[in-house]
Amino acid sequence: MNPNPCIQADLRDKVILITGASQGLGAYYAELLAKNHATVIVSGRSDDKINQVVERIKSNGGQAFPLNLNMNDYHTFESKVDEIIRKFHHIDVLINNAAVSQDNNIFDITELIWDNLMGTNLKGLFFLSQSVANKMRTQSNGGNIINIAAINGEQVRKNNIVFGTSKAAVIHLTKSMAFDLIDSNIRVNALSIGLFPSDSVKDYIANDPRAKDYIAQIPAKRAGKLTELDGPILLLASDASRYMTGSVLKVDGGFAINVFMNS
Numbered sequence: 001m002n003p004n005p006c007i008q009a010d011l012r013d014k015v016i017l018i019t020g021a022s023q024g025l026g027a028y029y030a031e032l033l034a035k036n037h038a039t040v041i042v043s044g045r046s047d048d049k050i051n052q053v054v055e056r057i058k059s060n061g062g063q064a065f066p067l068n069l070n071m072n073d074y075h076t077f078e079s080k081v082d083e084i085i086r087k088f089h090h091i092d093v094l095i096n097n098a099a100v101s102q103d104n105n106i107f108d109i110t111e112l113i114w115d116n117l118m119g120t121n122l123k124g125l126f127f128l129s130q131s132v133a134n135k136m137r138t139q140s141n142g143g144n145i146i147n148i149a150a151i152n153g154e155q156v157r158k159n160n161i162v163f164g165t166s167k168a169a170v171i172h173l174t175k176s177m178a179f180d181l182i183d184s185n186i187r188v189n190a191l192s193i194g195l196f197p198s199d200s201v202k203d204y205i206a207n208d209p210r211a212k213d214y215i216a217q218i219p220a221k222r223a224g225k226l227t228e229l230d231g232p233i234l235l236l237a238s239d240a241s242r243y244m245t246g247s248v249l250k251v252d253g254g255f256a257i258n259v260f261m262n263s
Helices: 024-035 047-059 074-088 111-136 161-184 202-207 209-216 226-237
Strands: 015-018 039-044 063-068 093-096 143-150 186-193 248-251
Touching: 015 024, 015 074, 024 039, 024 047, 024 063, 024 226, 039 047, 039 074, 047 063, 063 074, 074 111, 093 111, 093 226, 111 143, 111 161, 111 186, 143 161, 143 226, 161 186, 161 248, 186 226, 202 209, 226 248
Parallel strands: 015 039, 015 093, 039 063, 093 143, 143 186, 186 248
Antiparallel strands: none
């Protein structure tokens, strides 16, 4: 027997909870991971939307289950995690994908805007991770947390102060959590993505005149394709990345190389 077998991105028997999975990139991740044999818990605020994703996955032979989860209802996290444990007995991977974004001039940012973005993108992410990690640390195989960050958290874009700040905090939080949780056999990494045609930015890419200038500053000179996220998310979700923790994996067409974005 080969003492050093090649690790495959095989997600068989893994239970994966994905936040913000009712549409967009979250739904894409859910369908991709289910195709690779994971049992996927599709969470979001809209029962209709998450059920549609679940049904698509099941119709393609995958395993998926809906979970109504509002990232601002922090007090419900423990009971929601308990619900998953009762049904599946373990959670192997948490993908913190849920996020909200809004562009505002610095003088137009209100406390409500600040709290809304920070509440979902950072506070909700942390306290859900805390609840899940508390269960993962009792599991024989530990666990794996993946935070979906953004290149905007590493680089400044005009009128993007709150979102960019929240994602910069997610990157730092990823490293801090990785350090604190390594003794509990829990890995924490981040996927830092550039411009992809999610539901929220498709119209921007297609119709906003600012998009042309934005894309011109990306070294690859184009937005990403959803399929170009397959390898990175499968890597981080599987045992192929078992020696990775505290890593921030950039998938951005070279976006982060260009230090100063002008639009």
